Amino acid sequence: MGLDITKIRQEFPILDNNTLVYLDSAATAQKPKIVLDAMNSYYCTSNANVHRGMHSLAEKATIAYEEARKAAAAFIGAAPQEIVFTRGCTESINLIAKSWGSANLRNNDVVALSLLEHHSNIVPWQQLSSEVKWIGIDDAGHVNMEGLDAILKEGNVKLISITGLSNVLGTMTPLQEIIQKAHNAGALVSVDAAQLIVHKKIDVKELDCDFFSFSGHKLYGPTGIGVLYAKQELLEAMPPFLGGGSMIGEVTTEGFTCADIPQKFEAGTPPITEAVGLCAAIDWLSQFDWTDIAKHEQALMTYAIEQLKSIEGLHLLSQLPIGCLSFTIPGIHPHDLTDMIGQKNICLRAGHHCTMPLHKHLGISASTRMSFAIYNTKDDIDRCIVAMNDAINTLTL
């Protein structure tokens, strides 16, 4: 049927007066009004703590929170008890490392990461005593499958933790194939879906991944909430992450027992309003067809690449990107470029995008990234290119 982008844009308050060119949705997406309204309405009519209290308001709040869990589960084809709410993708990955990792990884064990990884999928593994091995990438920015095979062959690989979609190069990883290979070698797979989740329909059962993490705020939802999916038998065997209220069965002066999953991993008052907002975002996004979204975003991508190639010396860091692309321009520092166009209300991201090992591999210290969401238009790209040319002229005159 196709998307009515004009109508979609009208649903985003921040795009109201049409002066903002927001091409930084890979950092965080803008929010449709329906998400903001859902959160406001929750505070105005249903606010109470969850799973604590017998009054009807507490019940209302608990129902809203658990409805959000069901929505997140259905969105990725999981069961509700396999969904743990966290503060974000970063916390989800840390939960895996600190809980599953600490319980299952020994000194000689190996966690394999790709060079594409975000720092949030690197540092938690470096904090453990197990070894980290790196899967390389080719010149087009795609993971080197022979490199993966070689690492698996060396043995002791207990986990591959890998992004589904690079937040810099926009390259997808062949998850299905990676997961099969890992499982054949006796390793589990954790997918960092922070970027993938908003560009592609996911079914975790079909993928057969063991862990799957994402944030609400890149999915048109609020900040402060994330999702960890893990297979039920893994969650059941894993030790708790944080200790506190709600995660316990019983506490005595001698010790404690754990609550059942998923509460076992949700210590303290959770981000309830944010869960309500995430639920609204998932409902909102689910009204669209994934093929329409992909078609729209790919058309923008193709157009952007065409336009960017008209800039002298511009070097694209990857081929066949999805969702975002990054580039360098000789003699123009990304911070100068984005600062200057930022003064015209045009938002691109500059820096290492939390991927220092990838940038080191590429032999650069920083790049500029353009990323696309459902509300972007060719006009956004045109206005960005004009501003970029102005900035380049000013800097090189």
Place this chain on the structure above:
Amino acid sequence: MDLYAENILDHYRNPRNRGEGNGASMTGNEVNPSCGDELTVHLWIENGMLIKLEWEGTGCAISQAGMSILSEELIGKSVDEVLALKKDDVYALLGVPIGPRRYKCALLCLHTVKNAFAPQSWLKTVEIDGE
């Protein structure tokens, strides 16, 4: 006022006192890992005076213009005067508004110069006041 004022752009496009520093008395360097800006400064000291300065580096316009502007200011000063320089002095020299996004770029030059006087800790950034 614009961060990319004419004096900044002028120093960025035509940097002053660039050079490899052959024969310098001391050298300092500093990087800004979050943006990859990099500066190396070479100083010639004679009788407690900074008589010559050369610098090399790569990075954004603010960090590179900052070093160029500071280099002109420093030559001819006594070592004591150089060591007494504060971040506000650098802001004043640049003469443009430096916000929280760019203060690290703007102050890289001062860190680099101060690092030259503290060779033991050259891998560590020498603290400058109140940052």
